[in-house]
Amino acid sequence: MGYDMRRTHMCGDLREGHAGEEVALCGWVNTRRDHGGVIFLDLRDRSGLVQLVCNPELSPRAHALAHQARAEYVMACRGEVRLRPPEAVNPALATGKVEVMVRELELLNPAQTPPFEIQEGVTPDESLRLRYRYLDLRRSVMQETLLLRAAVTRTVRSYLDENGFIELETPMLTKSTPEGARDFVVPSRLQPGRFYALPQSPQLFKQLLMVAGFDRYYQVVKCFRDEDLRADRQPEFTQIDMEMSFVDADEVMTTVEGMFSRVFREVRGFEMKTPLPRLTWRRSMELYGDDRPDLRFGMTISELTELFASSESRLFREALGRGESVRGFRLDGVTSPSRKILDELVEFARGLGSAGLIWVVREGDDLRSPLSRHLSEEEKTGIVEGLGLGEGEAGLLLLGTFEETSERLSRLRRHCVERFGMEPRTPWSMVWIVDFPLFEWDEEEGRYKSNHHPFTSPKTEHLDYLEKEPLRVLSDSYDLVINGSEVGGGSIRIHRRDLQERVFRLLGLGEEEAWEKFGFLLEALEYGAPPHGGVAFGLDRLVMLLAGRDNIRDVIAFPKTQSGTDLLTGAPDVLYPQQLGELRLKTI
């Protein structure tokens, strides 16, 4: 490229103020409009595009070259920025008031006709996009999304830097640990027969950094989990990982709120109200049946079990006899729903494993319901009041254990939001869910499992129940939920060896195994480990929310397919026998 073609501006930045200036631009040909005489080229770079005018009278050479130009050719030009004639202004373009009168044009690299058009409005097949990712990423939506992603990490970094956090790196080649997801493993050449594991998160290392006295740590870091993919799950993903010493849960949450305020202001222009509301896990389950409730919608759950304590109806009597509850919510978004709609909801509830869904519709003083004949007047009134049904409004009730009804009602609630196209009350709803149970019972393995992870601290006031009633123990933990999506969570950690060992024991981790897998941690806890706690956020999911994308692949430059392959490079791939030999590996 000649010296005089080094660019002076980005295409999308040119405005009226540049009129009269001599500029040099580089970019890709977005479109060519050849009028035989004058030729218009839209030149595009990451900032946007601008119209180039190639007039044969101004430069026959440039005009001739423009005639040969095709979509996606890489070109450079030099010329004068000019105000467009008033009738030729394009209000749809940021640069629509100006154009560049081309004096010199240079072809830097021609291009094959791309396998799909780099245009808005057309989304090619996913496998094509992934195979030609570098072309897919040229599309403006993808550019905008990744630029937004960069803005998020930039904002996070500057906030944390300003607040005394130190960015520290932790190893990618580390040790496989029990609990949690399946590890990705890397064979060791120097230690034949041994394997590293890629980190599922830097959890233990960041705790060790607290022991080391760094006080406040953060990292924007890749994590790896070898589990099946979903629309919001990739095998490698990025976390905003933080840890702080000498703090309580409250201080961690306040710090995070400051960070998120700035992110939302910076990238979405949204002023977050802080402090954010906090719901205990228990309350969230009662009100929404969900530990990641979407507070943009109503339809909170009411418990009506008491109402049916002395019911005439066998259905209720038997259910209550089994210790089950009656819970439900008022259906928003539809009044006087048709039988067809109600049947559809019943069908949906059956699909969730429920025996049936009881619907009621208030009609004047009466209640329309398949069960109305079996309901006493008192019960009818109780339902209307309990669910707060207005005229024509419907209620949906389920029978079952607290856990069953929670699971099903929360899914039903999410389904209704989508099915009836409900309008959110606010663009963003953020809420902390706090005080999760420390353990849950794993039916299959017949043992307790950590709800969060094994390093989460029980609430001090619950320490006494630890061995006696483990399921009653709550932890100092917190999840941040935005628009019904868990964007991150954390906890105060255990910083004393004796407590950590008690928790390991409850998880069924034998002394020997605990020492073998976590000995380094137990040891570190004995060398002056400060009280500490932290949090980690899924950057990809956060960007998905901020960008309004419903797929994690759209916020990652080079994602994997659902079957874990990379269509661009062909990974994963087989190894040459020699490589396998060096690693002392044999495929079976």
Add this chain to the structure above:
RNA sequence: GGAGCCGUGGUGUAGCCUGGUAAACACGCCGGCCUGUCAAGCCGGAGAUCGCGGGUUCAAAUCCCGUCGGUUCCGCCA
């Protein structure tokens, strides 16, 4: 591991349920015309045996089975 959906010129789709004439449309591509377009326009042209394999049938893009790829969900994901 299981279930659903999708696969038709380069791209996006229609056709498939209800098998039967030249597989249709838009965009793109190639050529020509054209000096103010911006999804430029006008004229002309090339381009698909319908993912792959098997079966049913006189006949399969269409029905059936299998398989591959993509995708969504369940299981899984501390």
